[in-house]
Amino acid sequence: MVSWPPQPGGGAGLGGKKAMISTRWLAKRKPYWARLEELVDRAGRRGISVFDHLELQELGLLYRQTASDLAVVREDATSRQLAAYLNHLLGRAHNLIYMGERPQVREALRFYARYPQIFRQMLPQTTLAFLIFAVLAAVGWAVSAHDAGFAYRLLSSPMMESIEKRQMWTQSIVTVKPLAASAILTNNLSVSFATFALGITAGIGTVWMLALNGLMMGVVGAATWRAGMALQLWSFVAPHGVLELPAIFIAGGGGLEIARGILFPGLLPRGESLAKAGGRAARLVLGIVPMLIVAGTIEGFISPSSLAVPLKFALAAVLGSLLIVYLRSAPNSDASVAPPETRKKSA
Numbered sequence: 001m002v003s004w005p006p007q008p009g010g011g012a013g014l015g016g017k018k019a020m021i022s023t024r025w026l027a028k029r030k031p032y033w034a035r036l037e038e039l040v041d042r043a044g045r046r047g048i049s050v051f052d053h054l055e056l057q058e059l060g061l062l063y064r065q066t067a068s069d070l071a072v073v074r075e076d077a078t079s080r081q082l083a084a085y086l087n088h089l090l091g092r093a094h095n096l097i098y099m100g101e102r103p104q105v106r107e108a109l110r111f112y113a114r115y116p117q118i119f120r121q122m123l124p125q126t127t128l129a130f131l132i133f134a135v136l137a138a139v140g141w142a143v144s145a146h147d148a149g150f151a152y153r154l155l156s157s158p159m160m161e162s163i164e165k166r167q168m169w170t171q172s173i174v175t176v177k178p179l180a181a182s183a184i185l186t187n188n189l190s191v192s193f194a195t196f197a198l199g200i201t202a203g204i205g206t207v208w209m210l211a212l213n214g215l216m217m218g219v220v221g222a223a224t225w226r227a228g229m230a231l232q233l234w235s236f237v238a239p240h241g242v243l244e245l246p247a248i249f250i251a252g253g254g255g256l257e258i259a260r261g262i263l264f265p266g267l268l269p270r271g272e273s274l275a276k277a278g279g280r281a282a283r284l285v286l287g288i289v290p291m292l293i294v295a296g297t298i299e300g301f302i303s304p305s306s307l308a309v310p311l312k313f314a315l316a317a318v319l320g321s322l323l324i325v326y327l328r329s330a331p332n333s334d335a336s337v338a339p340p341e342t343r344k345k346s347a
Contacts, residue, residue: 032065118287125257130249199258298319
């Protein structure tokens with residue numbers, strides 16, 4: 001508790017900076033300050049989660065009223081101690097209202113606990129994104145397997161030179177693992193979020209990104225297969241790919257959801273349809289961030305390492321299984337994935 005300061009001297013109104021605050025005004029305002037202090041003290045280390053809906057409203061109202069009172073108190077030159085008390089009380093209330101890091105952490109954990117239901121609601125879009133990628137990967141493989149020159153037209157010269165030498169082009173990662181992991185993570189995030197954001201082009205950009213990445217995967221797979229390096233390639237891709245590739249498909253699903261909101265608004269105005277689809281897509285894509293962080297770390301440190309090939313595939317199997325179990329976990333309730341504003345209205 002903040003100790004209550006001595007009362008300022010009694011006076012007859014607020015007639016300027018030298019006029020003193022009336023004892024009647026003080027008596028009227030003190031219960032509100034005491035109530036605000038009580039709420040702040042009760043929050044303690046748990047933050048605003050201890051309050052119900054009405055108490056949260058009361059906290060906000062008392063905060064604004066006390067801020068207004070502080071402005072009045074500062075007009076009285078004899079009330080410096082009272083002004084200091086109110087300023088300190090407002091500072092504590094401000095930290096409670098606007099600096100709730102712990103509640104934010106809990107909200108993040110709650111979001112990821114409920115994410116599987118968000119994923120399943122958007123499974124058709126994610127499945128379509130996967131099919132676009134897979135079809136173009138098959139096309140790239142088929143064309144490259146029958147026309148060796150096709151790979152030279154799509155892949156970089158250093159990569160093709162490494163394949164011709166029967167060497168993986170990823171060896172350079174081993175010597176700069178931390179830097180490489182950071183660069184890989186940045187690239188994966190850029191590709192995924194670009195695939196998502198390009199949904200605003202009515203899906204054309206999203207389809208292009210999925211098709212291009214799928215085509216490149218098929219071409220690289222065929223080129224390494226022709227060179228007898230298939231095992232080297234897939235033992236490199238598997239540990240991180242079981243997380244990275246699904247993340248790209250999910251990002252593509254988010255982009256396709258934005259496109260659906262634009263192209264098929266139904267009975268809604270197109271702007272409102274886009275806003276709602278964008279909200280659903282953003283929640284979907286937010287869930288892939290941990291996947292990309294883990295995938296980037298593995299791709300920088302484990303995938304290019306000398307770890308035995310069976311262990312790399314075993315790691316891929318474990319990670320893939322964990323991802324499947326997580327995404328198939330039972331939902332809590334229908335309200336668990338409702339937008340925040342909807343939950344507030346229903347509270």
